[in-house]
Amino acid sequence: xxxxxxxxxxxxxxxxxxxxxxxxxxxxxxxxxxxxxxxxxxxxxxxxxxxxxxxxxxxxxxxxxxxxxxxxxxxxxxxxxxxxxxxxxxxxxxxxxxxxxxxxxxxxxxxxxxxxxxxxxxxxxxxxxxxxxxxxxxxxxxxxxxxxxxx
Numbered sequence: 001x002x003x004x005x006x007x008x009x010x011x012x013x014x015x016x017x018x019x020x021x022x023x024x025x026x027x028x029x030x031x032x033x034x035x036x037x038x039x040x041x042x043x044x045x046x047x048x049x050x051x052x053x054x055x056x057x058x059x060x061x062x063x064x065x066x067x068x069x070x071x072x073x074x075x076x077x078x079x080x081x082x083x084x085x086x087x088x089x090x091x092x093x094x095x096x097x098x099x100x101x102x103x104x105x106x107x108x109x110x111x112x113x114x115x116x117x118x119x120x121x122x123x124x125x126x127x128x129x130x131x132x133x134x135x136x137x138x139x140x141x142x143x144x145x146x147x148x149x150x151x
Contacts, residue, residue: 029103030073032128037148039067045143052136052145068151071097077108106135 043057060067065083072078077095082088093116095108106123110116123135123146130150137144 029099029125029128032130033071033097033099033106033133034073036068036070036151037133038151039069039146040149041145041147043145043147044140048142050143052143057145057147069148076111 039060041057041059043052045052046056047053062084064085065081067079067081070078070080075096075098077097079091079093079095081091083090094111096111097106097108099105100107100122104125106125108121108123110119121137121139123137126134126136126145128134132150133148135146135148137146
């Protein structure tokens with residue numbers, strides 16, 4: 001009987017100590033997001049198979065412009081877009097950002113007055129490291145993946 005009880009206790013301890021596959025904490029992800037990111041590539045699910053294949057990803061052309069997002073430690077994000085097509089112009093938009101759904105989504109809310117004020121967008125964090133961030137947007141009919149590199 002003692003052996004059976006010991007086996008049950010050992011089983012419970014082993015199961016309850018199972019390693020978490022996602023060792024990244026909210027603090028880690030916040031630290032990784034913090035800083036300036038430049039849009040490098042964009043992908044769309046053009047063939048409608050529910051995923052973005054490697055041939056559906058292309059570099060964000062410098063002929064189109066430069067898009068950067070700067071995430072502060074204070075939960076604020078500045079989106080800067082410099083567009084070169086036609087007449088060159090720069091736009092700045094401010095957002096409030098937060099991590100949601102167990103830090104698997106980046107949610108941003110528009111803070112600037114105007115037609116986008118208060119709009120909220122959520123992006124799945126597919127991958128993030130100190131040099132690269134991949135965000136997935138399932139709200140578009142063709143889905144979209146945005147790949148950023150740290151500046």
